[in-house]
Amino acid sequence: MNDFDAIAEQLSQQSLRQQQQQLEEDSALVSRILEIYDQKTVAHHLRQVSGDWTRESLNRWVNRKSSPRVLTAAENQMLQNMLPPPPAHHGKYAFKFVDLFAGIGGIRSGFEAIGGQCVFTSEWNKHAVRTYKANWYCNPESHQFNQDIRDVTLSNRDDVSDEQAAAHIQSTMPDHDVLLAGFPCQPFSLAGVSKKNALGRAHGFACETQGTLFFDVARIIDAKRPAIFVLENVKNLKSHDKGNTFRIIMETLDSLGYEVSDSAIMGAGDPKIIDGKNFLPQHRERIVLVGFRRDLNLHKEFTLTKINELYPQRRPTFGELLDPTVDAKYILTPTLWKYLYYYAKKHQAKGNGFGYGLVDPTNPASVARTLSARYYKDGAEILIDRGWDKSLGEEDFDNADNQLRRPRRLTPRECARLMGFEAVQGNAFRIPVSDTQAYRQFGNSVVVPAFAAVAKLLEPTIKLAAKKR
Missing domain, CATH: 3.40.50.150 (Vaccinia Virus protein VP39)
Structure with a gap:
């Protein structure tokens, strides 16, 4: 082997070592991402910047069952963006x-x-x-x-x-x-x-x-x-x-x-x-x-x-924390609303305070009850009033027009605002879990x-x- 070949071999080995190191760093980054998000979500984001990533292809890449390759700069940056950045005072902690x-x-x-x-x-x-x-x-x-x-x-x-x-x-x-x-x-x-x-x-x-x-x-x-x-x-x-x-x-x-x-x-x-x-x-x-x-x-x-x-100096109003429109799945079903309605009536007749908490979002003085970890079950402690006519008697409970105004639950995003994790009408707090788990988490928080x-x-x-x- 002449000097030229020796140098070429050395450079080739150096390049391989660099690629291997970069692959290890990429794998560590993906592992951190997968602690938070599922493979389908990660593959979807990768697909936005390059390639034909699928859940299956990502799984093969993670498990080294496909040809190893380092992530492109765009892919790496996209994954980095899925992780929270360091605070502004990073490296200058008090x-x-x-x-x-x-x-x-x-x-x-x-x-x-x-x-x-x-x-x-x-x-x-x-x-x-x-x-x-x-x-x-x-x-x-x-x-x-x-x-x-x-x-x-x-x-x-x-x-x-x-x-x-x-x-x-x-x-x-x-x-x-x-x-x-x-x-x-x-x-x-x-x-x-x-x-x-x-x-x-x-x-x-x-x-x-x-x-x-x-x-x-x-x-x-x-x-x-x-x-x-x-x-x-x-x-x-x-x-x-x-x-x-x-x-x-x-x-x-x-x-x-x-x-x-x-x-x-x-x-x-x-x-x-x-x-x-x-x-x-x-x-x-x-x-x-x-x-x-x-x-x-x-x-x-x-x-x-x-x-x-x-x-x-000014506390946000309850209404300011709400989205103008939400998915219909957050509106109580007629069966659940009927159960909560008559359950409350029964206890009111006995002089008890048990029942749902209906919050008027148009009233700037409205204060909700305590959000609990069980909120995912029926949302009873904080229900948003959508114009339910409370003056109607029990005999009018099934009134068609009134049923269209059944109360609804808070969405997880609205819970994030009610707990102060993000600003009014914000969406900065990441919620990588199901609605059920999100309700539990916000209900257990401060x-x-x-x-x-x-x-x-x-x-x-x-x-x-x-x-x-």
Whole structure:
């Protein structure tokens, strides 16, 4: 082989290595995309820019059953666009935080907006994980994703000591300044307690599947010692088990060396109870526990009583959140509407408050009931009034003209707006799951601007804590 042939061979091998590296990078990109979207969706988007991609051809490419080729620049860019971009302050983060029991990222939003970098997320529901990854920057080089928090805390193993568990948490989870955790609500919510009572099951801390997960949060706080934590749960947490559940939580946090803001205020007007209706037209009360490490002396000036200073000057009206036209599938069927109508009438006659919640979108003062995770079943708590004539008696229920004005459910997109994931009439939030899963996700989430206000209140204290670190 002469010098020319040797050089040509070297260049050829170098080109092959570059192609192989690019193919590996393309495969990693497609794998991340497929964690969020199905193959049919990805193939459809690829087909928009080049080639005759089908679900089957994409499957063959992914599994290396077809001739390997690198993606074109247009294909690569299109796939990149299917992932959320990094925040504007990428690479210039002011502090680090972790997002536990993250759902679809409702709490993360506000803390990222004030300059935070999310370095660790934990969420067990695979459908929620898809929505989370579709909307929040989760580059594996700078961010860890965990599904079962017990894989970190080892609380599901009887053969592990507290010391071993603490060491595992310390080595597994990145250091952070702020810990966010919306630990599971069902064991403490009114609906969850009623359901478990009816089934003869335990609830609260006696619930082995969810109730004890607060202690996993406590173990992480104890091992990682973040400067600040923000914990979220339903309002009923305060009264569950005659107050014993909340007392144990507060005593646990105190024993870890943390001061919970406004802890002395417990009765009416408790600032730890934040109602989403002050930000969006939905009555949704949540308890927010903001804790500070005592040894850092960060807590003295902070109080949630100042959150009213961050209420919007003008709250969007319910009607502004709605699309002008929606698919007919969101209108209640005559059978379902009849059932809900007479169910409400029956309980009204008994003096009970059970029944549907009909919201008038033309009334700027309308406030919806709390959107729940069961909304996909019948939408009863928030039904949009389409002009149903309530003055007609039961004998006129089947009036043909009135039946044309049957109420409808919110669409998932409208739920995204009612929860504050996107602006009025916006469509920026990606919903890569079915309607049923989307309703569950929004019903389990938080009112985003309410927690953005908490983050804004905490901003100077968090940045001070990060400087101390």
